[in-house]
Amino acid sequence: MKEIYLDNAATTPMSSKVIDVITDEMKNDFGNASSTYELGRKARNTIDRARHIIASSIGANDGEIIFTSGGSESNNTAIFGTAYGRQNIGKKIITTPIEHPSVLNPMKRLEKEGYEIVYLDVDETGHISLDQLKQELTPDTILVSIMAVNNEVGTIMPLQEIGDLVKDTNAYFHVDDVQGMGTIDIDVKKMHIDFMSVSAHKINGPKFLGFLYEKNDISIPNLVLGGEQEVKRRAGTENVPGIAGFSEAVKEIEEIGHQNIQDKYHHFQEIILNKLDDNDVEYDVNGGVGENMSHHVLNLHIKGVSTTVLQTNLDLAGFAVSGGSACTAGSLEPSHVLIACFGADSPRILESIRISFGRYNTEEEVEKFAEELVKIANKRQSK
Structure with missing residues (x-):
C-alpha cells in the first residue's frame, strides 16, 4: 500500500x-x-x-x-x-x-x-x-x-x-x-x-x-x-x-509562483470540505480558509472523534497527517495554538487533525483522503 x-x-x-x-x-x-x-x-x-x-x-x-x-x-x-x-x-x-x-x-x-x-x-x-x-x-x-x-x-x-x-x-x-x-x-x-x-x-x-x-x-x-x-x-x-x-x-x-501554489491548495481544501458537507460530517475548520489564511494547511475539528482515533485510523489506511506541530505531535501535550485560539476547555483541542499539502500532492490523492476521512467520521459520529 x-x-x-x-x-x-x-x-x-x-x-x-x-x-x-x-x-x-x-x-x-x-x-x-x-x-x-x-x-x-x-x-x-x-x-x-x-x-x-x-x-x-x-x-x-x-x-x-x-x-x-x-x-x-x-x-x-x-x-x-x-x-x-x-x-x-x-x-x-x-x-x-x-x-x-x-x-x-x-x-x-x-x-x-x-x-x-x-x-x-x-x-x-x-x-x-x-x-x-x-x-x-x-x-x-x-x-x-x-x-x-x-x-x-x-x-x-x-x-x-x-x-x-x-x-x-x-x-x-x-x-x-x-x-x-x-x-x-x-x-x-x-x-x-x-x-x-x-x-x-x-x-x-x-x-x-x-x-x-x-x-x-x-x-x-x-x-x-x-x-x-x-x-x-x-x-x-x-x-x-x-x-x-x-x-x-x-x-x-x-x-511556479506563490499564487499558483495557493490556488492549487485552495482547490484541495474545497475537495475535502465539499466531501464532508455532502456526507453530513459534523466538523469545524480551525482558523478558517479565508483570504488571510494560507491554504497549504487545513486544520479540521471532527466533532466527537479524538485526534488519536483519527490519526491512527488514517495511518492504518495509508494516510499521513498530523495532530499539530511536528515538534509536539509526538508528545501528549495538547496544541498550544488551538488553546490560544479557542481556550483550554474547547473540545477542538483533542478532536482535531492538521492536513498540509505539498507540491507533489495530486487531486486524486486528496479525493481518496476525503473519502477515507468521511468513512472514519461517519462511523464514529454515528455511535
Whole structure:
C-alpha cells in the first residue's frame, strides 16, 4: 500500500532536481569554501550564487543572508542576539502565544533571566490585534517576533502593517518565515523586516539547513562561535552541496509562483470540505480558509472523534497527517495554538487533525483522503 503524504507542514519530500544538484556538488565540488586554492574558490562561487538567488527571492541584499542549520537556529540567533545585544536599551520583547517552539522556548528562558515577554492575544483565526501591538510598543521594547504563517492553522500575519508600526520604534522586527517561504510573497525591505528565519526542508530542499536574513545595518552577538565563516557571523564550514540544493528549491518555487501554489491548495481544501458537507460530517475548520489564511494547511475539528482515533485510523489506511506541530505531535501535550485560539476547555483541542499539502500532492490523492476521512467520521459520529 502506497502511503499518501499529507503532512507537508512538518517536512517536504526533496525535489528530484534538488537531489541532482546536491549529488553533483558532493561528487564534484567538495572543497572548503574558506580555502584560497581553486577547489575552495569553486565552492565559494557556488555559495555566492546560491546566496544571490535566495536574497533576490525576498528582496534582500546578498550580504544579508546568513546560512544556518535551519529555522530553529535562525530563530534562536535573532532572539538571543537581540536580547543580549540590546539589553542596555530595554528588556521588553513582544511575541504571540502561537509561535513555533523554537521561538517560545527562547522566550521562556529570557523570562527567567528577567526579560519582560508580552504575548499578544489572538482571535479564533490566530490573528493579532494591531491596536494591542501599538499599545505595547513602548520605548524599552527591543524586539517584536511574529511568524509569517502559523504552522498549525495557516494564519497569515499582517507583516506589512506590523512592520509599519515597528519601523519607527526602538524595536527590531523578527519574522519566523519557515511556513511562509514557498507559500506567500515577502519583501523584507518593503515590510521593514530586520530578521527573518527560513528552513530549506519546508520547500522541498535538504534538512538541517536554513538561513537568517539580517538587515545590513544591524549587528548582534553570534550564537555559534568558532571560525570566520559567513562574514564572521556564523562559524562552521558551510554545507556547500546543501546550500546549492537550497537555492535550487527556491528557484523552483519562484518559477511556479506563490499564487499558483495557493490556488492549487485552495482547490484541495474545497475537495475535502465539499466531501464532508455532502456526507453530513459534523466538523469545524480551525482558523478558517479565508483570504488571510494560507491554504497549504487545513486544520479540521471532527466533532466527537479524538485526534488519536483519527490519526491512527488514517495511518492504518495509508494516510499521513498530523495532530499539530511536528515538534509536539509526538508528545501528549495538547496544541498550544488551538488553546490560544479557542481556550483550554474547547473540545477542538483533542478532536482535531492538521492536513498540509505539498507540491507533489495530486487531486486524486486528496479525493481518496476525503473519502477515507468521511468513512472514519461517519462511523464514529454515528455511535
